[in-house]
Amino acid sequence: MATFMDVHSGFVGVTADQLAEAHGRDLAIEEDEGVHFERAWLDPVAGKVFCLATGPTREAVMRIHARAGHPTAEVYELPVEV
Amino acid sequence: MATFMDVHSGFVGVTADQLAEAHGRDLAIEEDEGVHFERAWLDPVAGKVFCLATGPTREAVMRIHARAGHPTAEVYELPVEV
Numbered sequence: 814m815a816t817f818m819d820v821h822s823g824f825v826g827v828t829a830d831q832l833a834e835a836h837g838r839d840l841a842i843e844e845d846e847g848v849h850f851e852r853a854w855l856d857p858v859a860g861k862v863f864c865l866a867t868g869p870t871r872e873a874v875m876r877i878h879a880r881a882g883h884p885t886a887e888v889y890e891l892p893v894e895v
Numbered sequence: 896m897a898t899f900m901d902v903h904s905g906f907v908g909v910t911a912d913q914l915a916e917a918h919g920r921d922l923a924i925e926e927d928e929g930v931h932f933e934r935a936w937l938d939p940v941a942g943k944v945f946c947l948a949t950g951p952t953r954e955a956v957m958r959i960h961a962r963a964g965h966p967t968a969e970v971y972e973l974p975v976e977v
Contacts, residue, residue, distance in 0.1 A: 829977075854900055854973040859971050863900050863971075889936075889945075894934060895935050
């Protein structure tokens with residue numbers, strides 16, 4: 814199991830409720846790909862969302878996000894953590 | 896106290912020891928600005944580092960990173976977390 818950070822752009826002005834709803838759509842289907850989204854952070858001014866996830870592959874993370882309606886190609890595999 | 900994610904580029908091929916050493920340079924001086932770097936994650940293939948921090952301002956986070964030798968302008972304030 815690997816760790817991933819993905820980055821979404823364009824979330825300017827998104828609220829906490831909207832982020833929770835979007836994150837919930839990931840959680841509802843993540844098991845299909847063996848992925849788990851641990852946390853998500855939002856900068857509503859810059860419109861950036863960062864999601865920390867575990868899963869088998871980068872592509873598995875991308876497929877869940879795409880099915881949940883917020884695709885991103887910016888997914889980084891993180892073998893090192895301090 | 897706010898939460899921040901900063902992103903560094905150009906860390907291609909960096910090792911776990913090198914990341915720990917760089918992170919240690921932040922930790923050694925972070926109190927000067929009331930900042931705390933909680934975690935850092937590395938993708939050595941893409942050369943990206945993500946640091947999760949708390950602190951008073953975005954500028955305070957940037958000053959610590961600059962003094963530690965790894966400046967970045969890419970620091971996002973994260974008022975929303977799920």
